[in-house]
Amino acid sequence: MVSEATSNLLQDSGKEEHDDEEEEQQQLIWKKLWVETKKMWVVAGPAILTRVSMFGVFIIAQAFIGHIGNIQLAAFSVVFHVLARFSLGILMGMPSGLETLCGQAFGAKQYHMLGIYLQRSWLMESGFFLLLIPIFIFSAPILKLLGQTEEITVMANIISLWYIPIIFSYVFLYTLQMYLQIQSKNMIITWLAAVTLFLHGFCSWILVDKMGLGIAGVMISMNLASWVPIVGQLIFIFYGGCPLTWTGFSMLAFSDLWPVIKLSVSSGVMLCLEIWYNTLLILFTESSKNAEVTLDALSICFYSKHTLICRLNINGWGLMLSFGFLAAASVRVSNELGRGSAKAAKFAIKVVVATSLIIGVVPWALVLAFRHKVSYIFSISVKVANAFADLSILLAVTLLLNSIQPVLSGVAVGAGWQSIVAYVNIICYYCVGLPLGLLLYYVFNQSVKGMWMGMIGGTFVQTLVLIYYRFLSKIQVELMIIESPFQH
Template identity: 60%
Template sequence: MEGELNSKLLSEERVDDLVGREGEEDPEEEKLERRLWEENKKLWVVAGPSIFTRFSTFGVTVISQAFVGHIGPTELAAYAIVSTVLVRFANGILLGMASALETLCGQSYGAKQYHMLGIYLQRSWIILFTCSLVILPIFIFTTPILRLLGQEESISSMAGVISLWFIPVMFSYVWAFTLQMYLQAQSKNVIITYLAVLTLALHLFLSWFMTIKLGLGLAGVMGSMILAMWIPVLGQLAFVFFGGCPETWTGFSWTAFKDLGAIIKLSLSSGVMLCLELWYNTILVLLTGHMKNAEVAIDALSICLNINGWEMMISVGFLAAAGVRVANELGAGSARKAKFSIINVVITSFTIGAVLFMLFLVFRDKLAYIFTESSAVAMAVSDLSPLLAFSLLLNSIQPVLSGVAVGAGWQSVVAYVNITCYYVIGIPLGAALGYWLGFHVKGIWIGMLIGTLVQTVVLIFITMRTDWEKQVIISQERLKKWYMDQARRSNGGRGNP
């Protein structure tokens, strides 16, 4: 009798122990290898398509630039100004503001508040479309703006023509960025990869056909680019509207227009955070352009930044994956799994960065000849290669930590960190080293690398010192605050969320 009682008590204690640990801690018997396998499957489901999609988008720009370059030097210079300044400006704002959707959708999906993802998506469309209308005058009045800044007349006039072609491209970002955040929060972004393959192949063919065969010139290239940017948007919309996301998309709702204030605040914080990062390299080019005898320096720097840009597509892919994994686990109430996902994605990304770091140090003398035949430019690139290698190494850590911030909803905190590290430390230090101490482009780059290094150290410190149990509570409170059940949604959103 006593043995049966003890057995029953032990059984009850075992059940209580399992219930107490359910959803938060893994069983002790679970092997680290299995946890790593499961976590990396979840990581690469998001990171793989995200990286490939960004390679595709970057590839569309490179293909367009190559065809424009065969039309004429004025067209190429004008295209370069519009794509690297105006489009990057718009891209930074809209992508940054869309990252607020990544926070909300990721946490809601983890908390199994599936129907809220569709509402957040619609709210984000409203906010980003309104923001696009605010940005629109910059594209309409490009020519007078460039004239005011002292740009050459022929380039200013041609840039004004090209910028009008970019208006449909800018509006495609509203849907492209938000749909990508919405789909990757559910790990359903493989469809984006298929569309990216189709887009890149189609853009290459159409650019050749419309420009070379039909002789349409600039109109052919830009028309092909517009199609290349809108085809994946239409494909993703069709996927969402026609059954691809039955749990999270239940149709349009007037509730999307309610409670926009808090979403706008988070979107603005997100926009500032990512804009400050995306514009940082643009400042590097501008500072270099004002130096004496800058032609070779700018050519060499443009090659380095082109390589850096391709590598950044990998880093931004991991940024997205880190944001989704952290948001999902915080929404699910699992602080331990959130911390494990952070460690895993940082190690994975850093390993790739370390390999690239070694490759660019080893092949520094041969690197430039992929892009140029000039020995002077090649020597300058070789001289800058160590800085490029260190940039690639830092890029493997810093964007991932920014992704952690997006997943946790820290955008406003990181925005202040970026302002301080980039624009109070990095740029002034780079200007001092480059201009006053005579280190030229290397000095500017070293100063800005120090700014990035300081930012990375600060983000590591913040991440390590964070109470993730508290972050779970904060995310749950945020979700409860903005939660709206299905009944109130179908009732037009009456009542407080």
């Protein structure tokens, strides 16, 4: 009896120890999750606010120009959607290469390299900016070839010349953001973005409404809004804001440029392929039946150059959230790879993807629940409301995909896989999505819905490929460490 009682006591004791271990393990997991979540939001929160502010600058400019005249608004929209978006795709995509190198260097505690990489990126992007200048100088013949009217072409040429300093600001704007973001010095970016948004609105009001400068007033205000945050960030960096990573200008910036060029060009191609792919929907919509109503419905989902009033871009605002999580994924992955911890990088990816997906479910559900009412916020037309309700399911699916796909692109940036994703984008977007959309558009007479479904199909396939490449391929898990330049 004694031995049996002793045995029972030992079993109970062992069970209690096992329960205690499980409880401790659960507490450890929750603690780890809480720590990673805080690290993620340190990057994602300010990144989202910054992108919302930058998006707001364009909204304000469009609103003021819309009150000047229809020709001016159409010309401004053409410059932004055709010329600026082309340049933006290149000059905004290229700093992703800087993000990869700086993130891994920061994780490896090679702090001095961040300033060197920043200077190399400035040199490389300045060269590409010089190649883009002729597009804006000779915008008139380019836009005529694209079928624009003489009035719009003349006005667009004037606006495009004003746009050159804004395009040049992109050389510094995004590189500085990446540089500061890697070090979690995001609040300076956020505060400057908020000040810029207020300043832009105030200056536009003074220059346009009070001084009557028209287009010139709006463009002067946009130029100020573009350069104020850059000047503020440079002052912060040069005068002690980044003592570990900025040690002054160095001749080392002119050496070993190839890694920066390789990653930056791959990043630019990757982003351009995505931007141009999304703009195809509007181009094909112009030739559809009942194009005016369809364009009005689409303008609530996207932007249309034919929309003569400023309307909320639901998909655009959703992407502002997604780009914030893209930044978080990139920073966290690159930092952990620089530290040599693939396991921590994998955990960071799971946390960012799960958080972005949970948040993405909210607009997805709202669009579906209020699909018959949303459009009345922007238009009193019953036809537009019906068209929007018809397109709302596709919009909801797009919003859900946008909560996952950009985050996976952020993982690619953090790991330095931009060239691989560029190839994936070419195949999935232009060999799968676009042909499928054209088939549904022309053969099955599905109009803009068919085109949009095909494009969603391409994005869905790309998302599946990136999920497989990141989560299911065991080889790539090891390559994340091997390919890091700071682990050799």
